[in-house]
Amino acid sequence: MLKSLEVFGFKSFADRTRFEFDSGVTCVVGPNGSGKSNVVDAIKWILGDQSAKSLRGKDMLDVIFNGSAGRKPSGFAEATLTFDNSTGLFPSESTEVQIGRRLYRSGDSEYLLNQAVVRLKDVKDLFMGTGAGTAAYSIIEQGRVDQILQANPTTRRVVFEEAA
Amino acid sequence: MLKSLEVFGFKSFADRTRFEFDSGVTCVVGPNGSGKSNVVDAIKWILGDQSAKSLRGKDMLDVIFNGSAGRKPSGFAEATLTFDNSTGLFPSESTEVQIGRRLYRSGDSEYLLNQAVVRLKDVKDLFMGTGAGTAAYSIIEQGRVDQILQANPTTRRVVFEEAA
Amino acid sequence: SERIFLDTFEVIRVNFIELFRKLFGGGDADIILEDAEDVLDCGIDIVARPPGKELRSISLLSGGEKTMTAVALLFAMFKSKPSPYCVLDEVDAALDDANVDRYAAVLKEFVNMTQFVVITHRKRTMTAANVLYGVTMEQAGVSKRMSVRFEEVGENGEIHTTRAA
Amino acid sequence: SERIFLDTFEVIRVNFIELFRKLFGGGDADIILEDAEDVLDCGIDIVARPPGKELRSISLLSGGEKTMTAVALLFAMFKSKPSPYCVLDEVDAALDDANVDRYAAVLKEFVNMTQFVVITHRKRTMTAANVLYGVTMEQAGVSKRMSVRFEEVGENGEIHTTRAA
Ligand SMILES: Nc1ncnc2c1ncn2[C@@H]1O[C@H](COP(=O)(O)OP(=O)(O)OP(=O)(O)O)[C@@H](O)[C@H]1O
Ligand SMILES: Nc1ncnc2c1ncn2[C@@H]1O[C@H](COP(=O)(O)OP(=O)(O)OP(=O)(O)O)[C@@H](O)[C@H]1O
Ligand SMILES: [Mg+2]
Numbered sequence: 155m156l157k158s159l160e161v162f163g164f165k166s167f168a169d170r171t172r173f174e175f176d177s178g179v180t181c182v183v184g185p186n187g188s189g190k191s192n193v194v195d196a197i198k199w200i201l202g203d204q205s206a207k208s209l210r211g212k213d214m215l216d217v218i219f220n221g222s223a224g225r226k227p228s229g230f231a232e233a234t235l236t237f238d239n240s241t242g243l244f245p246s247e248s249t250e251v252q253i254g255r256r257l258y259r260s261g262d263s264e265y266l267l268n269q270a271v272v273r274l275k276d277v278k279d280l281f282m283g284t285g286a287g288t289a290a291y292s293i294i295e296q297g298r299v300d301q302i303l304q305a306n307p308t309t310r311r312v313v314f315e316e317a318a
Numbered sequence: 319m320l321k322s323l324e325v326f327g328f329k330s331f332a333d334r335t336r337f338e339f340d341s342g343v344t345c346v347v348g349p350n351g352s353g354k355s356n357v358v359d360a361i362k363w364i365l366g367d368q369s370a371k372s373l374r375g376k377d378m379l380d381v382i383f384n385g386s387a388g389r390k391p392s393g394f395a396e397a398t399l400t401f402d403n404s405t406g407l408f409p410s411e412s413t414e415v416q417i418g419r420r421l422y423r424s425g426d427s428e429y430l431l432n433q434a435v436v437r438l439k440d441v442k443d444l445f446m447g448t449g450a451g452t453a454a455y456s457i458i459e460q461g462r463v464d465q466i467l468q469a470n471p472t473t474r475r476v477v478f479e480e481a482a
Numbered sequence: 483s484e485r486i487f488l489d490t491f492e493v494i495r496v497n498f499i500e501l502f503r504k505l506f507g508g509g510d511a512d513i514i515l516e517d518a519e520d521v522l523d524c525g526i527d528i529v530a531r532p533p534g535k536e537l538r539s540i541s542l543l544s545g546g547e548k549t550m551t552a553v554a555l556l557f558a559m560f561k562s563k564p565s566p567y568c569v570l571d572e573v574d575a576a577l578d579d580a581n582v583d584r585y586a587a588v589l590k591e592f593v594n595m596t597q598f599v600v601i602t603h604r605k606r607t608m609t610a611a612n613v614l615y616g617v618t619m620e621q622a623g624v625s626k627r628m629s630v631r632f633e634e635v636g637e638n639g640e641i642h643t644t645r646a647a
Numbered sequence: 648s649e650r651i652f653l654d655t656f657e658v659i660r661v662n663f664i665e666l667f668r669k670l671f672g673g674g675d676a677d678i679i680l681e682d683a684e685d686v687l688d689c690g691i692d693i694v695a696r697p698p699g700k701e702l703r704s705i706s707l708l709s710g711g712e713k714t715m716t717a718v719a720l721l722f723a724m725f726k727s728k729p730s731p732y733c734v735l736d737e738v739d740a741a742l743d744d745a746n747v748d749r750y751a752a753v754l755k756e757f758v759n760m761t762q763f764v765v766i767t768h769r770k771r772t773m774t775a776a777n778v779l780y781g782v783t784m785e786q787a788g789v790s791k792r793m794s795v796r797f798e799e800v801g802e803n804g805e806i807h808t809t810r811a812a
């Protein structure tokens with residue numbers, strides 16, 4: 155399903171960095187603060203997350219690499235997720251579907267579908283009915299695994315309905 | 319400061335169990351679900367916690383051992399904390415101050431100070447000015463260490479004022 | 483629509499009970515519709531009883547027990563409606579080693595159904611991995627990816643290699 | 648009263664900066680009164696900048712970085728107004744091994760000031776302990792206490808002895 159993720163200027167990934175996902179289990183490991191959860195944020199962001207808070211920021215511009223000792227801030231953040239489409243799950247001709255998102259310091263942002271600029275709506279439409287556009291239970295953020303237990307019975311219901 | 323804790327019929331401690339605290343660091347270890355956090359709950363409970371939720375229960379009666387495979391429920395929960403008073407920190411004659419709390423299935427409850435039945439107010443008065451009756455920063459529950467960062471600036475203030 | 487929800491609910495329920503028993507090595511669990519008269523809107527209750535213990539409120543479960551119960555429910559939903567991929571960020575943080583092993587075993591069982599991206603500090607979780615990526619910051623504040631072998635990782639996820647990507 | 652609060656605030660602030668640098672091996676941190684005109688009621692902001700990184704919102708810190716920052720602040724308050732005892736329940740859950748070592752080192756520094764009861768699964772945290780208790784459930788659902796030696800504990804807190812209490 156997920157073939158690869160490429161991030162560039164996204165949070166702590168100042169340099170263009172690519173992750174190829176195995177069809178089974180891909181584990182990401184490393185020290186505290188190295189950028190592992192930032193990879194999760196990138197996936198959420200590409201899939202259309204509009205909430206700065208959900209990405210742990212105060213402002214959407216917080217996802218753009220903003221410098222470090224010896225590195226100037228980036229002018230934009232970019233992340234691209236490549237999906238396998240050999241089963242024709244997505245309404246697209248190609249054997250791969252590539253969804254990208256960019257955010258510039260000016261606040262301008264773009265969505266890209268197979269490298270063509272599209273609207274967020276087109277990205278959402280692409281996922282409709284495929285079951286691939288983030289279900290409430292397919293991304294479990296750090297510290298959040300118990301959330302389904304803590305949630306009140308009605309909030310929990312929302313998650314069940316996604317699985318129905 | 320803390321000399322020992324004794325629990326009996328408190329949560330998973332069906333049998334009378336005693337912990338002697340070292341003057342330095344006492345570590346408590348063991349598998350998931352064995353009862354370590356229940357020890358923390360016992361300390362909070364003795365110090366006067368009135369909230370079932372704060373003790374992870376739905377009802378205050380939830381602190382009474384309610385049985386297991388092969389063990390019948392207890393009729394009451396009891397926990398006692400013994401403090402060192404050799405420095406005369408507490409307004410009491412004895413070199414040790416013992417605070418106990420009991421809760422019966424009927425809902426009746428007692429506070430004990432050096433084994434005499436007293437009111438919760440007497441326990442609170444004993445701690446006043448000693449700095450020993452739980453500051454917001456002296457018991458950090460499981461999963462709660464980041465709370466001071468997540469709290470809004472005003473809630474955070476409350477903790478600072480306790481330290482002032 | 484009520485029929486669809488009830489059918490799905492029953493599938494999730496059966497899966498949850500089975501997965502809970504697998505993860506806990508016994509015990510019992512259930513999910514219950516709060517109001518059988520109002521199936522399309524009512525809330526959902528969760529009950530969980532680890533082996534050898536009595537049934538009590540899930541709030542009284544320990545940190546590790548809550549994680550295992552939540553994992554059983556999440557995976558029960560995957561079985562009912564497989565998510566093509568699943569991203570898990572340090573889901574094993576509260577688990578002792580015995581529970582990490584049981585969690586990793588369940589992960590492996592779901593590999594055919596769902597693709598996993600798992601962030602972890604626990605070596606035992608990594609036994610389920612087909613591919614291991616390391617993320618480090620050689621240059622201050624700049625993340626880089628490196629390929630890592632199982633043998634190059636310490637017990638709690640430290641990377642013991644300085645090879646380039 | 649305003650004077651007392653400001654003096655205490657300044658002490659906590661200085662301690663926080665020092666402890667943060669010790670726990671992070673560098674970097675910078677601060678606590679700031681949101682409204683200098685309303686000292687007795689205003690909220691308190693926290694800033695934290697791990698070494699080599701730029702200053703940004705504390706919400707963007709990683710799980711382990713948040714724990715280390717919170718520990719620095721909590722211990723800064725102990726220094727200002729020592730709590731005679733302190734109970735820490737699995738405070739080290741999100742920390743990698745390097746950070747657990749730094750946290751354990753700070754714990755040891757505070758032993759003269761404060762008595763600690765520390766619940767942990769991490770062997771490296773146990774290096775700070777004078778006394779180790781094990782809590783287990785031999786009889787189903789019934790907790791029992793046992794004395795444990797450092798050598799009898801595994802890397803992630805498993806107890807390897809069957810001695811009686
Ligand atoms: N816009 C940005 N530019 C540069 N760095 C950023 C940006 N946003 C966040 N960061 C940095 O990314 C780091 C956090 O990374 P992340 O949360 O991915 O760590 P992690 O590997 O998951 O660690 P842990 O194991 O502690 O959870 C923080 O130090 C933060 O300062
Ligand atoms: N009133 C009670 N009677 C009997 N058992 C109880 C009672 N209340 C809670 N328990 C049990 O205590 C157990 C939880 O113990 P606790 O939270 O102390 O575990 P823990 O050792 O901290 O584990 P972890 O490492 O996972 O955090 C639960 O299994 C719960 O069922
Ligand atoms: Mg993280």
Ligand SMILES: [Mg+2]
Pocket residue numbers: 354355356460544545546
């Ligand atoms: Mg616990």
